[in-house]
Amino acid sequence: MTGDPRIPRAPGLLPDDGASAAPDKPQLRRILKERRRAIDHATKRAWDDRIGARVVAWVQEHDVRMLGVYWPLAGEPDLRPAYADLAEAGVRLALPVVVERDAALGFAAWVPGEATVADSMGVAVPSELRMVDRPDALLVPCLGFDARGYRVGYGGGFYDRTLAAEPRPKTVGIAYACQQVAFEIGKYDIPLDQMITEM
Numbered sequence: 001m002t003g004d005p006r007i008p009r010a011p012g013l014l015p016d017d018g019a020s021a022a023p024d025k026p027q028l029r030r031i032l033k034e035r036r037r038a039i040d041h042a043t044k045r046a047w048d049d050r051i052g053a054r055v056v057a058w059v060q061e062h063d064v065r066m067l068g069v070y071w072p073l074a075g076e077p078d079l080r081p082a083y084a085d086l087a088e089a090g091v092r093l094a095l096p097v098v099v100e101r102d103a104a105l106g107f108a109a110w111v112p113g114e115a116t117v118a119d120s121m122g123v124a125v126p127s128e129l130r131m132v133d134r135p136d137a138l139l140v141p142c143l144g145f146d147a148r149g150y151r152v153g154y155g156g157g158f159y160d161r162t163l164a165a166e167p168r169p170k171t172v173g174i175a176y177a178c179q180q181v182a183f184e185i186g187k188y189d190i191p192l193d194q195m196i197t198e199m
């Protein structure tokens, strides 16, 4: 995936060349959250539209029956308009649910427009939980990612644990291009199949 033209080098700080001293993970998470916060509202809306259109095209190309989506948290790309298009095209959707602290994520069926409530972690989940099997493909929100598709998340390890069990679902990392960084890979890290950004 190194050669994917949709994964450009992020400009500025933290070149993804392995040459500079890597900041630690908490520091890296702070930097990445700041970068995301610095994106102005109109730009974010335009980027989210582009990412959403690419997600719809990817889902159609890969014949996905059930897609694990995410409800946007703190500056993550908001792809809810694309979710509505996908549902209309017959794709079943599911939202991730933290069932236990140190476990894989669960997934609950969700239809756009259906009511949600904030769970104990502040993440929106369907008010009425209809749990389903792990979807055949997942959109994975990334706080950071590298050229090989490795991901930095919020640190709970939820997606890593979710992807540990075979057969693995297809995975598409979702992030803005400015979130590409170099970092040290942990032993549980599994690279994503593909990244989709606005670039």
Ligand SMILES: Nc1nc2c(c(=O)[nH]1)N(C=O)[C@@H](CNc1ccc(C(=O)N[C@@H](CCC(=O)O)C(=O)O)cc1)CN2
Residues within 6 Å of the ligand: 033, 070, 071, 072, 073, 074, 076, 096, 097, 098, 105, 121, 122, 123, 141, 153, 154, 155, 156, 157, 158, 159
């Ligand atoms: N949109 C979205 N949903 C998701 C995830 C995610 O990364 N993004 N998750 C991926 O694992 C799971 C939830 N995991 C979470 C892990 C940590 C924190 C957390 O530390 N939140 C901070 C606030 C973060 C911020 O404001 O930037 C906090 O509560 O203090 C939240 C959710 C399932 N759902």
Ligand SMILES: Nc1ncnc2c1ncn2[C@@H]1O[C@H](COP(=O)(O)OP(=O)(O)OP(=O)(O)O)[C@@H](O)[C@H]1O
Residues within 6 Å of the ligand: 151, 152, 153, 154, 155, 156, 157, 158, 159, 160, 161, 164, 186, 188, 189
């Ligand atoms: N497959 C796994 N089995 C057991 N523990 C795991 C597994 N994957 C991750 N973990 C645990 O989760 C912790 C957090 O992982 P990491 O720092 O990679 O989180 P993250 O990918 O940034 O977060 P998240 O996936 O929640 O967004 C790891 O230190 C590890 O202890």
